[in-house]
Structures are given as structure tokens and as C-alpha cells.
Amino acid sequence: MASKRGESRVKVFRDWCKGCGICAAFCPGKVLSVDKQGNVRVDHEDECINCGFCEIHCPDFAIMVYPREERPPFEANIEDVAPATREELHKTRNSNSK
Template identity: 45%
Template structure:
């Protein structure tokens, strides 16, 4: 059984650059861009704890588990 992988997306159009996801992601998946909005920089580190999804006040972040394919 391989490591579970997750697809993390940020809707930049509704992100208000509050910095909560950047501060609370335990795996430091997020960084910020020139507008201080969240960017998914290292998605492969995501463990799927969904802390970002729960704490994003604007519901910009979605975490979806990637379906494992036969060839991995």
C-alpha cells in the first residue's frame, strides 16, 4: 500500500490573504504570493489532515484524496 496522496487547491479569486492556512499547516504545504495570498507550493507533503479546509474562513481550500491507479 503506497502513501496516500492529496490534491490541494486554493481558489485565488476568493482568498483574502489572511495567512491562517500558511500558519497552521503542519506540513508547510503553503507559501504566499506577491499579494500575500496562499499558494500550494509542496502538495506532495500533504497528509490530508484537512486543518486548512476547516480553518479557512473563506472556504477557498479543498483537499481531495487522489485515487490510486494500478501503476501507482
């Protein structure tokens, strides 16, 4: 899941973000920050290691992390995302609990 620094981009959808600050508080690379108005800003995009914490823990589905070379994939098809097998699910679960 995790990759090298500087390989991913982080996109925050301002319209959906409520500024709760979970993403900024738990980001291991301090990529995100919340200013006084409650807006989430992407400060150090190069530090992102694509751990995916912010993306799956955002209650409002307002963050997207995607590979740097790709265009922002706003219109992806469901079929593009292959269903994970049981084993893969267990792997992600075990790596998460460490």
C-alpha cells in the first residue's frame, strides 16, 4: 500500500470537507493541515507516502490520494477497481493492526 515519497498527489474536495481535522491529526508525513477557518490545506504533498489513512478515515469522502503521473481520476468506472480476494483483505487487516 505504502509507496515512496513524492509519488502521489492529494486532492481535497472543499465542498464536501467539514474541517474535522482527522486527516491532519493522524497523517504520518504531516502532509495536511487545518487552518483557523477549518479549511484543510495540502502543505507538503511531496511527503505523502500513500498510506491511505486519510482516504479511508475521511467521514465525508472528501480526500483522494492518487499516483502522481495520473490525471485526477474523477470519472473512474466501478469495473476498474477489481474486487479484492479474501486473502488480500486479511493482509490489509493485519498490516493495519501493527
